[in-house]
Amino acid sequence: MSLPQTARVVQQIQPVAARPSFSPFEQLPRTSVLGYDLLNATLAQTAYWIANRAQARIPTQISFLNAHCANQARKDWRYRDSLQSADALLPDGSGIFLAAKLDQKPLGENLNGTDLFTPLCRCLAFRGIPVFFLGGREGVAAAAAENAVAQSPRLKVAGTRHGYFSPREEEDVIRQINESGARVVFVAFGVPDQDNWIARVRHRINAPVLLGVGGLLDFVSGRIPRAPVWMRKAGIEWVYRLKCEPSRMWRRYLVGNVSFVSHAVGYALARRKRALVRGVDRTAARAIDVTAAALGIAFLLPLLLTVAAAIRLDSKGPALFRQTRIGENGKPFDMFKFRSMRTSGPSWEELQKTANDHADSITFKMKRDPRITRVGQFIRKSSIDELPQLWNVLKGDMSLVGPRPALPAEVDQYSTVERRRLRGKPGITCLWQISGRADLPFDRQVVLDVAYLKSRTIWLDLWILLRTPIAVLTARGAY
Numbered sequence: 001m002s003l004p005q006t007a008r009v010v011q012q013i014q015p016v017a018a019r020p021s022f023s024p025f026e027q028l029p030r031t032s033v034l035g036y037d038l039l040n041a042t043l044a045q046t047a048y049w050i051a052n053r054a055q056a057r058i059p060t061q062i063s064f065l066n067a068h069c070a071n072q073a074r075k076d077w078r079y080r081d082s083l084q085s086a087d088a089l090l091p092d093g094s095g096i097f098l099a100a101k102l103d104q105k106p107l108g109e110n111l112n113g114t115d116l117f118t119p120l121c122r123c124l125a126f127r128g129i130p131v132f133f134l135g136g137r138e139g140v141a142a143a144a145a146e147n148a149v150a151q152s153p154r155l156k157v158a159g160t161r162h163g164y165f166s167p168r169e170e171e172d173v174i175r176q177i178n179e180s181g182a183r184v185v186f187v188a189f190g191v192p193d194q195d196n197w198i199a200r201v202r203h204r205i206n207a208p209v210l211l212g213v214g215g216l217l218d219f220v221s222g223r224i225p226r227a228p229v230w231m232r233k234a235g236i237e238w239v240y241r242l243k244c245e246p247s248r249m250w251r252r253y254l255v256g257n258v259s260f261v262s263h264a265v266g267y268a269l270a271r272r273k274r275a276l277v278r279g280v281d282r283t284a285a286r287a288i289d290v291t292a293a294a295l296g297i298a299f300l301l302p303l304l305l306t307v308a309a310a311i312r313l314d315s316k317g318p319a320l321f322r323q324t325r326i327g328e329n330g331k332p333f334d335m336f337k338f339r340s341m342r343t344s345g346p347s348w349e350e351l352q353k354t355a356n357d358h359a360d361s362i363t364f365k366m367k368r369d370p371r372i373t374r375v376g377q378f379i380r381k382s383s384i385d386e387l388p389q390l391w392n393v394l395k396g397d398m399s400l401v402g403p404r405p406a407l408p409a410e411v412d413q414y415s416t417v418e419r420r421r422l423r424g425k426p427g428i429t430c431l432w433q434i435s436g437r438a439d440l441p442f443d444r445q446v447v448l449d450v451a452y453l454k455s456r457t458i459w460l461d462l463w464i465l466l467r468t469p470i471a472v473l474t475a476r477g478a479y
Contacts, residue, residue: 028040028041028045028046028049028088029041029108031100031105031106031107032105033065033091033096033099033100033103033105033107034070034096034099034103034263034264034267035267036065036070036083036084036089037089038065038089038090038091038096038100038107039088039089039090039091039108039111040106040107040108041108041109041111042108042109043109043111043115043116043119044119045108046088046090046111046116046120047116047119047120047122047123048123049088050062050088050120050123050184050209050211051120051123051124051127051129053208053209054124054127054129054183054184054208054209055127055129055183056208057183057208058208059087059202059208060087060088060208060209060210061085061086061087061088061198061199061202061210061212062086062087062088062089062090062209062210062211062212063082063083063086063088063089063090063195063198063211063212064089064090064091064092064111064112064113064212064213064214065083065089065090065091065092065096066092066093066095066096066112067093067095067096067256067257067260068191068252068256068260069083069092069191070095070096070099070260070263071256071259071260071263072191072192073192074263076192078192078196079191079192079195079196081199082192082195082196082198082199083195085199086195086199090111090112090113090116091107091108091110091111092110092111092112092113093110093112093235093237093238094110094235094236094237095257095260095261095264097110097235098261098264099260099264099267099268102264102265102267102268103264103267103268103271104268113211113213113214113216114216114219114220114226117148117213117216117220118151118152121148121151121152121155122151122152124152124155124156124184125152125153125154125155125156126154128154128156129156129183129184130156130157130158130180130181130182130183130184131148131155131156131157131158131182131183131184131185131186132157132158132159132160132161132177132180132182132184132185132186132207133145133148133157133159133160133161133186133188133217134160134161134163134173134177134185134186134187134188135162135163135186135187135188135189135194135213135217136162136163136188136217136218136221136223137162137163137164137223138162138164139162139221140162140217140218140221140223141160141161141162141163141188141217141221142160143220143221143222143223144160144216144217144220144221145157145160147220147221147222148220158180158181158182159176159177159180159182161173161176163188163189170201174201174204174205177205177206177207178205178206178207182207183207183208183209184207184208184209184210184211185205185207185209185210185211186211186213186216186217187210187211187212187213188212188213188214188215188216188217188218189212190214190215191212191214194212194213194214195212198210198212224244224245225244226240227239227240227241228240238253238257239253241253242254277457278456281456281457281458284458285399285400285401285458285461286396286399288400288458288461289393289394289399289400290393290394292393292400293390293391293393293394293400294394296387296390297390297391297394300387300390303384303387304387304388307319307338307375307379307384307387308320308338310375311338311339311340311373311375311376311379314373314374314375314376315342315343315373315375316342316343317339317342317343318339319338319339320336320337320338320339320388321336321337321338321339321340321341322334322335322336323335323337323407324407324408325405325406325407325408325426326405326406326407326408326410326411326422326426327397327398327405327422327425327426328422328423328424328425328426329422329423330411330419330422332408333392333397333398333405334397335389335392335397335398335405336388336389336391336392337385337386337388337389338379338384338385338387338388339376340372340373340375340376340377340379340380340385341369341371341372341373341376342371342373382472383472386428389428390428393428397425397426398425398426398427398428399425399426399427399428400427400428400429400461400465401427401428401429401430401460401461401464401465402424402425402426402427402430402452403421403422403424403426403427403430403449403452403453404426404427404430404433405426406421406422406426417446417450418446420446420449420450420453421445421446421449421450421453423453424452424453424456429464429465429468429471430448430449430452430464431448431449431451431452431464432444432445432448432449433468433471434464434467434468434470434471435448435471
């Protein structure tokens with residue numbers, strides 16, 4: 001980074017360093033590129049966020065993703081897992097921005113480690129947060145620390161150590177870091193070693209923030225010069241690296257860049273194809289929903305009127321029951337059913353406290369619910385009580401096939417994983433409805449719902465619809 005660039009970033013950081021504008025627990029925006037969630041932020045925002053995490057002692061693993069990293073991760077599942085499990089993955093280099101552009105995804109600034117280093121050190125120095133330099137050849141970490149202090153005079157260097165240590169010495173390295181009191185550790189082993197090492201030992205290191213920074217210490221120490229500013233701005237810094245170290249870098253750049261671009265183009269085309277197929281499927285599914293719901297209401301009208309009359313004769317109250325449910329992306333809507341319960345009696349909460357035969361704590365259903373009427377028992381067994389939801393399908397709140405709509409009280413108890421079942425429009429029938437209905441535990445229902453939403457096609461919907469009458473006739477799990 002040139003001196004004017006560094007000055008501008010530092011000017012953005014210093015005025016806000018003493019007055020936090022957001023919680024350290026708050027996540028910066030992310031953008032999915034090549035299947036990785038990358039930070040979509042500026043250098044100043046990223047440096048400030050990292051310093052916040054260090055000051056609040058929040059365990060944080062930070063990695064960088066460039067073209068070479070992406071190539072390595074495609075061949076090494078352990079490294080790929082380390083990148084995907086990092087708390088922050090930073091976009092590094094023109095290759096990643098090319099992949100984002102091909103995939104029509106927005107990204108913020110280039111957050112490569114060398115450009116981020118100076119503003120981050122200034123921010124850490126302002127807060128008095130100690131750092132540790134680990135990696136490089138003998139003397140490289142110490143030289144990098146010395147140069148960092150020269151640029152940020154108030155920076156507290158807790159310690160340094162080269163990166164060439166044996167497995168037997170690993171315990172000594174971790175002890176040295178812990179005894180130093182460092183809160184930020186720059187780990188420069190190169191990829192994939194550094195990120196795999198951090199993922200493996202992070203629970204044994206007291207420093208909350210660990211960054212895998214590749215060859216950063218070589219640049220900061222001055223052992224390897226950076227490309228001129230104009231080459232960095234043009235996104236061809238790799239050409240300069242190739243010129244300086246042709247024997248070591250020719251395969252990484254000449255072969256690796258071609259491989260990366262081919263993969264990025266293929267990924268973008270495949271994603272657009274999937275999006276097009278999903279769009280066609282959703283259009284076809286909506287057409288089927290509207291047609292089937294309209295025809296179903298017309299043909300079943302005599303049955304609907306008969307059931308409504310039977311409900312009114314069997315017990316006091318309206319024939320239809322309206323209830324708030326949670327739809328696609330957490331949007332509430334009014335769902336209609338035939339009333340199968342008495343209007344008076346114990347509440348849902350009271351029964352949940354006393355019942356012992358419900359399926360689980362989230363999806364509460366009783367096999368012998370005292371509130372159910374005689375007509376209600378029949379229409380629930382035969383699933384006739386669900387027929388008014390054809391109106392919800394016609395309105396667009398629901399689909400014929402999709403995860404069953406949950407109650408707001410149930411959604412309030414959902415974990416992050418369980419909320420994935422809200423990513424699609426709810427339906428009258430679904431995968432677990434034809435696989436055991438209420439007899440299935442809730443965690444199994446979630447697995448089936450999420451699996452359905454990931455592989456949803458018009459053919460899968462038709463298969464579920466064809467299987468639904470069989471599930472209704474057997475009445476397994478219907479109560």
